[in-house]
Amino acid sequence: MTFRLLLGSEARMGGSTATPNGEAKLAVEGLSFTRSRATADGGRSEREVLRDVSFSVGESEVFGVIGPSGAGKTTLLRLLNGLDTPSGGSIALDGQDVAGMEMTDLRRRVGMVFQTPALFRGTVGTNVGYALELDGVPREEREGRGIACLERAGLPPSFWARDALELSQGEQQRVAFARALAAEPEVLLLDEPTSALDPAAASRIVALVGGLNKEVGVTIVFVTHLLDQARQICDRALVLIGGEGVEEGTIPGLFDCPACEATRLFIEGRLDPHGLVGNAAPDGPDAGGGDR
Amino acid sequence: MTGYFELTWLDVTISLSLVGVLLVVALVQRLGIARGVFFGMIRTFAQLMIIGYVLKFLFDLSKWYWILLMLAVMLVVAARTAAQRDESRQPGRMTTAGVAIAAGAVVTMATVIAFVVRIRPWYTPEIVIPLSGMVIGNTMNAVALTTTRFRSEVSHQRGRVEAALALGATSSQASSRPFREAMRAGLIPTMNALMVVGLVQLPGMMSGQIIAGILSVQAVRYQIVVMYMIASGAAIGSLVAALLMRRQLFTQRHQLRSEYL
Numbered sequence: 001m002t003f004r005l006l007l008g009s010e011a012r013m014g015g016s017t018a019t020p021n022g023e024a025k026l027a028v029e030g031l032s033f034t035r036s037r038a039t040a041d042g043g044r045s046e047r048e049v050l051r052d053v054s055f056s057v058g059e060s061e062v063f064g065v066i067g068p069s070g071a072g073k074t075t076l077l078r079l080l081n082g083l084d085t086p087s088g089g090s091i092a093l094d095g096q097d098v099a100g101m102e103m104t105d106l107r108r109r110v111g112m113v114f115q116t117p118a119l120f121r122g123t124v125g126t127n128v129g130y131a132l133e134l135d136g137v138p139r140e141e142r143e144g145r146g147i148a149c150l151e152r153a154g155l156p157p158s159f160w161a162r163d164a165l166e167l168s169q170g171e172q173q174r175v176a177f178a179r180a181l182a183a184e185p186e187v188l189l190l191d192e193p194t195s196a197l198d199p200a201a202a203s204r205i206v207a208l209v210g211g212l213n214k215e216v217g218v219t220i221v222f223v224t225h226l227l228d229q230a231r232q233i234c235d236r237a238l239v240l241i242g243g244e245g246v247e248e249g250t251i252p253g254l255f256d257c258p259a260c261e262a263t264r265l266f267i268e269g270r271l272d273p274h275g276l277v278g279n280a281a282p283d284g285p286d287a288g289g290g291d292r
Numbered sequence: 293m294t295g296y297f298e299l300t301w302l303d304v305t306i307s308l309s310l311v312g313v314l315l316v317v318a319l320v321q322r323l324g325i326a327r328g329v330f331f332g333m334i335r336t337f338a339q340l341m342i343i344g345y346v347l348k349f350l351f352d353l354s355k356w357y358w359i360l361l362m363l364a365v366m367l368v369v370a371a372r373t374a375a376q377r378d379e380s381r382q383p384g385r386m387t388t389a390g391v392a393i394a395a396g397a398v399v400t401m402a403t404v405i406a407f408v409v410r411i412r413p414w415y416t417p418e419i420v421i422p423l424s425g426m427v428i429g430n431t432m433n434a435v436a437l438t439t440t441r442f443r444s445e446v447s448h449q450r451g452r453v454e455a456a457l458a459l460g461a462t463s464s465q466a467s468s469r470p471f472r473e474a475m476r477a478g479l480i481p482t483m484n485a486l487m488v489v490g491l492v493q494l495p496g497m498m499s500g501q502i503i504a505g506i507l508s509v510q511a512v513r514y515q516i517v518v519m520y521m522i523a524s525g526a527a528i529g530s531l532v533a534a535l536l537m538r539r540q541l542f543t544q545r546h547q548l549r550s551e552y553l
Contacts, residue, residue, distance in 0.1 A: 037551050038381035081458050083547055103545045108460035118451035131459045176455075183459060 023095070024056035025219045026063075026080070026110075026187055030089035033075055049075045052089070053245040055238045057187075062213050062220045064230040064237030064251070068271060072243040073223040074115075077189045080221065081112040093187070108135060111185030115192045117172035119164040124150065124175050127164050131182035146182060152216070153178035154208050170201030177208065187219045188212070194229065202229075209233055227267060231255060239263045241271065297503065308333070347421065356415040363424050367394055370432035377436045380443055382552040388536045389435050396431035396529030397424060400521050408517055426497070426518055427525040430482065434526035438478030438533040445470035446541055447553040454548060463542035471534050478530035482523050489519055 033050040050072045057063040065073050078084045080091060082103050091098045098106050119127050128146040137145060147157045153174045159167075164175055173193055180188060190209060194202035210233045213220050224230055230237055231251055239247045239254065239262070247260040258264045265271040311333045318326040350358055371390030378385050401424055405414050414420075446453055449470060456466035464471075489495060494502070497518055501511040541549055 040381070042381075082545065083454060083457060085543075085545065085547065103547075104460045104462055107458055112458040114451065114455060114458075116451060118455040120452055120456070130456070130461075134460050134465070179455075179459065 023059070024092070025059045025061070025094065026057040026221070027092040027095070028056065028080075028089070029054050029092075031076070031079060031086050031091065032088035033072070033079060033084065034087045035075075048243060050079075050086075050243045053238075053240070053243075054089075055245055055248045057219060057221060058235075060213065060217045060219055061236065062209070062222060062234050064234030065221060065223045065240055066227065066230045066237050066266075067225065067240035068266060069225055071240045073225075073240055074191055076240065077112060077191050077221065077223055080187075080189055081110055082106050083112075104134075108183045109185055110187045110189060111180040111183055112189040113173070113176050113180050113191065113193050115195045117169070117176040119172055119175055119179075122164060123160070124155075124162050124164050124167070124178075125160045127175055127179050128160075128182050131179045135183050146178070149178040149182045150175075152181055152212065154204065168201070170197050170204065173197060173201070173205060174208070177205075177212075181212070181216070181218075185218065187221065190220060190222045192223055192225070194224075194226075206233055227255070239266060241266060347417075350417045350421065354413075354415075354417055356413070359415040359417050359420055362421060363428075366425060366428050367397070370428050374432050374436040374439070378440050378443070380552055382443075382540060384540065385439070388439065388533065388540065389432075392435045392438075392529045392533035392536060393428060393431045395532040396434070396525035396527070397427045399528050400427050400525040403524070404517065404521055422497070423518065423521065427521050430522040431525040431529035433481060434478040434530045435533045437481070438474045438530040439537055441477040442470055442474035442534055442537040443541070443553060445473045446548070450548065450550070450553065457546055457548065461546075463546045463548075464538060466546070467538055467542070471538060474534050474537070475530050478533070479526055482526040486519060486523060489515075495519070 031050055031053040032048070035047045035049050037045050037047075039045050053072075053076065055063075065076060067073055075084065079086050082098065093101075093106070093109065120130060125143065125146060128149055129142045132142045132146055133139075143160065147160055150157065150159055155171065155174050155178065159171070159175070164172065167175065173196070177193075193209075194205045197205060206229055209220060209222060212218055213233075222230070222234055234251055236248065236250050237254055238245050239258075239260070241262050247254060247258060247263045249259075254263060255267060258267060262271065311329065315326060315329050315333075317323070318329050346362070350362055367390060370393050371386050374389035374393065375386040378389075401420070404423065405411060405420070409419055411419050446467060453466045453470070457463070490498075495515055495518065498507065498511055498515045501507045541552055543549060
């Protein structure tokens, strides 16, 4: 029996209206993505990574996207940030379809922090200042505003002049947060930001995310495969397995009484990495090959 | 002719023994290139013999359309060679290389013909063909280095490029560093040539004239012009190649086309 059969009619999908705060900040409807690659023989191979995913995120909410590795979580965030174009479905920000938006404007409104910090060569100031420069902040104002962003990300002003690539991984990830915050995004997409960190640094980042949401009011979409992190900071979450959104709901609802069998198996750690149960053969969207 | 050391076919045949050394080394060490060496040897002989007759034919006819056809053939061969060095699966590599090489060669040659050598007619084959050949050959190397380096830089720095895009940078802002690195890589051989010309290696054009016993101030002047032409062709070719690569590696919506990396 495959995973898809398990979904059955039990799946409790919130659709685009299930935000507790009324109007959705971010509404995703029927989102699909097929990755196309050129093959060695000059042809093309296609792989469906996401299929018909719908959910909505309320204003100032911390929304989790949880699921096993290879479920399509990173791909979902890349679509929200506009780094890839969906094959089908729609994404709306404040009710406006992003397909018609200028991409650079969208990305300043919807920022993203990646699994690895991907800092630019140069100082911390170069990194944070770059985002401010893109945002049109005059040169003389950049250091002041940049340092405020550093402090918001939990780093002291003395870090401004330090070589970004000589910092620890945890510090680098904080610089990546400061860089993303510099554009003053309305939504911040976080792609497993603790995955490359030791447990202590990871817990500091998790605390930072919670604090940012409370202090700045930024809407956060937090991707993780770590259930404890989701439980700790998310208000609601989407469970993404094998490229499909199987269930959306509040954290207590999902963790304590999941409506979907696949969610229950995932939460209990009994779902195999491909979103399949037992030794069943895959026939759903190909979930292999990592999150990309 | 005084000072002219004539080569007979026997002399040329004796020089074959030099390639024979390479062939023996390739076979003994099992380098797997013996076949290539053998055919390379044959091709060198055949190509130079044929081109000798073709050039004689062109020089005798001196018709503009034959000259243009010859230049077009040189351009296509150069574009193909540059595209073959790029091992990606991106379609249109040969067109990119061809446009970039043509841009560098045409702008440079037009300037030289119109303002430097001021030949009449403009297609005088004795001038146009050897000078175009040198510009096209050097521009080809610059273009091949630029395109392969651009792709590898974007590939290696993919995380940074996408981090910049995610912050709202345009594709040209996000790829500015790979762009610069690629152009620098494309122009380094030309820069080196400008620095050491005459000190380490005498350029082919001058060497030929020295051996033929006709080295003169004129030859030196021509060589200086040639060096500047090579620099101009490489710079324009490298810039056009980098601009075209950037257009191809990113979508209009500032997304990286990772399938081409």
